[in-house]
Amino acid sequence: MSVISVGQAVVLGAVEGVTEFLPVSSTGHLKIAEGLMGIPVDDRAVVGFSAVVQVGAIAAVLVYFLRDIVRIVSAWGRGLRHPEERHRHDYRFAWWVICATVPIVAVGLAAAPLIEGPLASLWVVAGSLIVGSGVMWAADQMGRHKRGEDDTSFTDAMLVGSSQILALLFPGFSRSGATMSTALILDLDRVAATRLSFFLGIPALTGAGLYELKDALGTGVGAAPLAAGTVVSFVVAYASIAWLLRFVAKHSFNAFVIYRVVVGVLLFGLLGAGVLHG
Numbered sequence: 328m329s330v331i332s333v334g335q336a337v338v339l340g341a342v343e344g345v346t347e348f349l350p351v352s353s354t355g356h357l358k359i360a361e362g363l364m365g366i367p368v369d370d371r372a373v374v375g376f377s378a379v380v381q382v383g384a385i386a387a388v389l390v391y392f393l394r395d396i397v398r399i400v401s402a403w404g405r406g407l408r409h410p411e412e413r414h415r416h417d418y419r420f421a422w423w424v425i426c427a428t429v430p431i432v433a434v435g436l437a438a439a440p441l442i443e444g445p446l447a448s449l450w451v452v453a454g455s456l457i458v459g460s461g462v463m464w465a466a467d468q469m470g471r472h473k474r475g476e477d478d479t480s481f482t483d484a485m486l487v488g489s490s491q492i493l494a495l496l497f498p499g500f501s502r503s504g505a506t507m508s509t510a511l512i513l514d515l516d517r518v519a520a521t522r523l524s525f526f527l528g529i530p531a532l533t534g535a536g537l538y539e540l541k542d543a544l545g546t547g548v549g550a551a552p553l554a555a556g557t558v559v560s561f562v563v564a565y566a567s568i569a570w571l572l573r574f575v576a577k578h579s580f581n582a583f584v585i586y587r588v589v590v591g592v593l594l595f596g597l598l599g600a601g602v603l604h605g
Contacts (some may be wrong), residue, residue, distance in 0.1 A: 329549035330372050335364055336552035337559050340380050344563025347384040347532075348525065348571055350463060350504035350583050351590070355452040358498060359594060362449055362603040369447045376548045376556065378539035381532045383560030388525050391568050396529075416477060420526075423481050427488025428530045434492045435535070446496055449598055449605030455499030456591030463508045464584045470511035476519040483513050488527050499591070502528060507580070517575040525568070 331339070342360045346353040357377050358368045366373055389396060402417035412418060435442065445451075490509040494502035503524050510520030597603040 329552050330370060331366060331376055331548050331552045331556075333552050333555050335366065336376075336380075336556035338364070339376070340383065340556035340559030341563050343377075343380045343556070344384055344387070344560040344565075345567050347381060347560070347564055348388070348503050348528070348568055350501050350507050350580060351587055352452070352456060352459070352494070352499045352501035352504065353381070353384075354494070355456055355499035355501070355590075358447070358449055358452050359590075359603070362605075368449065368605075369444070371443065372548045374443055374447065375539040376553065378535045379553055380536075380556040380560045382536035383557035384564035385529055385532045385536070386557075387561050387564035387568060388529055391565060392525065395526075419481070420479070420484075423479075423484035424488075424526055424530065426481070427484040427527055428534075430485075430489045431491045431495055431531050432534065435495055438496065442495060447498065449594060449603055451497060452499035452605075453591045453594040453598065455497040456501075456587045456594070459493075459497075459500040459504050459508075460584045460587040460591070463504050463580055463587075466508035466511040467580045467584075471514045472511070472516040474513070474515045474519065476515075476522055479515065479519070479523060483510070483515070484523070484527070486513065487523055488531075491527065491531055501587075502531075504583070504587075517580070518572065521572060521575050 339357060339360055342356050343353050346356045354377065361368045361373060399417045399421050402412065402415050403421035406413040406415065406418035406421075487506050487509045490505040491502050493505040494500045506524040506527060507517075507520045510523050511517070515523065594603070598605050
């Protein structure tokens, strides 16, 4: 019998879709939702399920940015064949995304016991939500928002890509929040920071989902809940991406900062009262 029902998978898929690319921590919200529904957050199959439904959100990014992705991959392919094409920004950007994914893969493999064990605690999620809020607020204030997407460099990509490690080690910090905050500190504007976060998330999250698939299927989560959660995640994430890009073009990240603090404090309260167990 599956440790997650189809109904629960639909709810978790919706939570994943809404929160994966917003800087509010999808992992944190999934763990909170799992805790409220009585699902063991540190169960190996549940951890695997969470990673697999992320693939639905990543599929939404692939569809939403399909033209950009085709352009970048095509430029990369041409550059591999023709040296004279290697000066183009899209060719270099493809390599930057590949290189910037290496740090999070290395840490993810090396620190897997910690990530799946002690660091999966809801207490860690609550603290990371609040600490990450402070980082995001400071980054938005510090950044001069003067550099666009075409101004990004290899150093930018490596620093932003490496910042994903914070969210990997401290669920609740938010992968999107970490990458966007780092990009803002590097003076990218909010739209460029958001798009860079999307592109850097594609290989990291896809790889995590594929890596966890065997555990999700083999240790207690059935194919039906996995399929339901992934499809819902895709649909909701697509709408979330479209909304976020419109929002950041005209607004600061203050609304997300306030929301994260409220959720973090509420989570500490629920844990302290024994309503949730971390």
